[in-house]
Amino acid sequence: MTVSDGVSYTEEYAASHGRFSLIPAVYVVLRRGDEVLLQLRRGTGYFDEHWACGAAGHVEQGESLLTAAVRETREELGVDVDPATLTTLTVMHRTGGVRGRARAIEERLDVFFSATAWVGEPRPLEDKAAELGWFPLDALPEPVVPHELAVLDAMRRGTLAPITPYGF
16 A cells, blocks of 8 residues: 555555454435435345445445445436535444454445435436335334444434444
8 A cells, every 4th residue: 555655555564563454335315304215125135125325335446435425326326416515424433243353344434425415316226226215214114224224313313423333
């Protein structure tokens, strides 16, 4: 990896400081008044038959968080959002592992954004979404992917923090 001053980290440096992998993902919560757009997951192998944020996905190598959020919203819902209008809701540091023994693939950094303006009509474009629906925050369908539900519940209560640890 190269740092901004042009110095490269060597494999020896990385080995002596320990290796840690963190998988970044973005979530875009489309909002219409007090309603949020959710998708019903199906055929993915990950929380199938659970409701989830309308658009979400991994940040690709060399891609910024905002670019990933715009791309995922376009790919999954067919709508365009202006990155300047996205509001950061929270950054979730999440693990699915047992405390102190999580595998690298279980360490996640999820950035949740909100969008209240977009161009186009949201529609499911990928096979992983069986359907889309608008739901009031105080009447969400069941079940919702647990870590996403934690964010949506905190939004509803007005207690969403800038940083949200989950699973620690």
